[in-house]
Amino acid sequence: MALKELLQQKCKKGYGGIAIPGAVFGVLMGGFLLKRFQVGPKGAIQLTILLDLLALIGCGFFFFLGCENLKIAGATFPYFNSSGCNLVEDYEFEANLTSTCNMYCDCSNNDLEPICGINGLTYFSPCHAGCTQFNTNEVAPDEKIMNFTGCSCILGDHLASEVIMSPMATSGPCKSTCKNLLPFLILLVFMTFCVAGTQMPILMVTLRSVREVERCFALGMQFVILRLFAYIPAPMVFGHIIDTACLLWREKCGGNGSCLLYNIEMFRHRYVGTSAVLKLVGGALFSIVWILIRRKNRREKDKHNKGLSVGEMMNSVVSINKLDLTSKPVSKCKGSHSASSDQASDDSDAEEVECRLPHNTDLEPDDFDFDGRTGVSEDASQLKRDKTRESKL
Numbered sequence: 001m002a003l004k005e006l007l008q009q010k011c012k013k014g015y016g017g018i019a020i021p022g023a024v025f026g027v028l029m030g031g032f033l034l035k036r037f038q039v040g041p042k043g044a045i046q047l048t049i050l051l052d053l054l055a056l057i058g059c060g061f062f063f064f065l066g067c068e069n070l071k072i073a074g075a076t077f078p079y080f081n082s083s084g085c086n087l088v089e090d091y092e093f094e095a096n097l098t099s100t101c102n103m104y105c106d107c108s109n110n111d112l113e114p115i116c117g118i119n120g121l122t123y124f125s126p127c128h129a130g131c132t133q134f135n136t137n138e139v140a141p142d143e144k145i146m147n148f149t150g151c152s153c154i155l156g157d158h159l160a161s162e163v164i165m166s167p168m169a170t171s172g173p174c175k176s177t178c179k180n181l182l183p184f185l186i187l188l189v190f191m192t193f194c195v196a197g198t199q200m201p202i203l204m205v206t207l208r209s210v211r212e213v214e215r216c217f218a219l220g221m222q223f224v225i226l227r228l229f230a231y232i233p234a235p236m237v238f239g240h241i242i243d244t245a246c247l248l249w250r251e252k253c254g255g256n257g258s259c260l261l262y263n264i265e266m267f268r269h270r271y272v273g274t275s276a277v278l279k280l281v282g283g284a285l286f287s288i289v290w291i292l293i294r295r296k297n298r299r300e301k302d303k304h305n306k307g308l309s310v311g312e313m314m315n316s317v318v319s320i321n322k323l324d325l326t327s328k329p330v331s332k333c334k335g336s337h338s339a340s341s342d343q344a345s346d347d348s349d350a351e352e353v354e355c356r357l358p359h360n361t362d363l364e365p366d367d368f369d370f371d372g373r374t375g376v377s378e379d380a381s382q383l384k385r386d387k388t389r390e391s392k393l
Contacts, residue, residue, distance in 0.1 A: 022189035026196030034204055041208045042297060044201035045290045051194040052283045058191040059276040065187060066268045067178035072114070072122045073129070074099060075247050075261050079153055095247045095261075101130045101153035110250050112260050115146075116174035117154040124248075129153045129169055146171040205289065241270050 034044060071077040074097040097109055107127035114122050115129060123129035130152030137145050148169040203219075210218045245267040246259035 018185050019188050019192040022192035023196040026193040027199055029193075030197040030200035034200055039201075039204075041205050042290070042293045044204045044208075045286060045293060048198045048201045048205075049283060049286045049290060051197045052279060052286060055191050055194040056276060056279045056283065058187055058194070059272050059279060061187055062184075062272040063269065065180055065184055067176060067180055067264065069264055070122055070173060070176060071120065072124065072173075072261065073097075073117075073153065074124065076263065077121060097124050097128050097248070099153060102128050105130060109248065109260075110257075113171075114173040115148060115169045115171055117151065117169045119154055120174060121154075122173045123151075123153065123169065126151070126169070131169060205293075238271065238274065241274055242267065245270060 030047075033039065033047065037043070039047065069076040073079050075095045079099040079101065097107070105127050107125060109124075111125055113125040115126055115131075116122055117129060126134065126148050129148065130150075131148040131154075132150035132152075134146050134148045137147060139145055148171075151168045154168050206218055206222055207215050242262075243259065245263050246261070247263050248259070248261040250257035250260050252258075
C-alpha cells in the first residue's frame with residue numbers, strides 16, 4: 001500500500017478536522033466572557049495576552065511531542081553495505097536511494113511504494129530494496145498484502161550464510177512505535193481554542209479605541225492589515241519553511257516537483273519554531289496596547305478625582321459676574337400678542353412695544369420668572385403692558 005493511501009485513510013478517520021470544534025468553541029467562549037463579566041478594553045486585552053501565552057506554552061510542548069523519523073533506507077538511514085557493517089543510528093549522510101545492491105536495477109525515484117523489510121527498515125520501493133519476486137495474499141475482501149522475496153538490499157553479505165524465511169519484505173511502511181498521536185490531537189484542539197478565543201476581545205478593543213463614527217473605517221483597516229501582513233504572506237513563508245525540510249523531491253521537467261519525503265523532526269522544529277516566534281511578536285504588541293490603555297485609564301481617573309482646575313473655576317465665576325439681569329431691553333414684543341382680548345380689539349393696529357425691566361421696583365432679579373425665548377421675565381413684561389394700557393386710557 002502506498003504512503004499516499006495511508007495518509008488518505010488517516011484523513012477519512014477525521015484527524016484533519018479535529019481542530020475545527022476547538023476553533024468554534026474558542027470564538028463563542030471569547031464572546032461569552034466579554035458579555036458575562038462586562039469586560040472593558042483593558043480586561044479584553046488582558047484576556048488576549050493570557051490566551052496568547054497559553055498558546056505559546058502549547059508551542060513549547062509541540063517541540064517535544066512528536067515522533068522520530070521513520071527509518072527509510074537511503075533517505076533517513078543508510079543501507080547495509082557490502083562490508084557487513086551494521087547500521088549506525090547517528091550516522092549523518094545525504095539522502096541517496098542508490099546503493100551497491102540496487103545500482104543496476106534502474107529504479108525510478110518518482111514512484112513511492114514503500115515496503116517493510118524483515119530487518120525493520122522501510123525501503124522506498126521494491127526496486128530500491130533489490131527484490132526480484134513477489135506474490136499476493138488476500139487477508140480481507142478489500143485488503144491484499146504483497147510479499148517480496150529475493151531482495152538483495154535486505155539480505156546483505158553478513159546474512160548470506162543464514163537461512164532467511166520467506167517473505168523478506170511486505171508491502172507498506174514498517175509500523176511506528178510512536179504513541180503521541182492522541183496527546184498531539186488534544187493539544188492541537190486546546191491551541192486552536194486559545195487562538196480563536198482572542199478574536200472577539202481583539203475586535204472589541206478595536207471598536208472601543210476609536211470614535212463611533214470611525215468604527216467602520218477601523219474595522220476595514222484592521223482586515224486590510226490582516227490580509228497584507230498575515231493571510232497573504234503566511235502561506236508563502238510557511239511553504240518555504242516546509243520545503244526546507246524535504247529530503248527527496250520528485251523530478252519534473254528537469255527540476256524539483258513535489259516533495260516525496262520529509263524529515264519530520266526538522267519539519268516539526270522549524271514549523272513550530274516559526275509559530276512560536278510569531279506568537280512572541282503578537283504577545284509583545286498586545287502588551288504595548290495594554291500599557292497604552294492603562295495609561296489612558298489612569299489619566300482619566302486622575303482628571304476625574306481632581307475635578308475642575310483653578311483656571312476653569314475662575315472662568316466660571318467671571319462668566320457668572322458678567323450676567324446683568326437689569327440691563328437694557330433685549331427683545332421686543334407685540335402688544336397685540338399679550339394684551340387681553342378687549343384691549344386687542346380697541347388697539348388692533350398697535351405697534352411693537354419695547355419690553356423693559358422696571359427700574360423702580362422692589363423686586364429682585366431672581367424673583368422674576370424669565371422667558372427662555374425672549375430672555376426677559378414675564379412679570380416685567382406684564383407690568384410694562386399694564387402701564388402702556390393705563391397711558392392710552
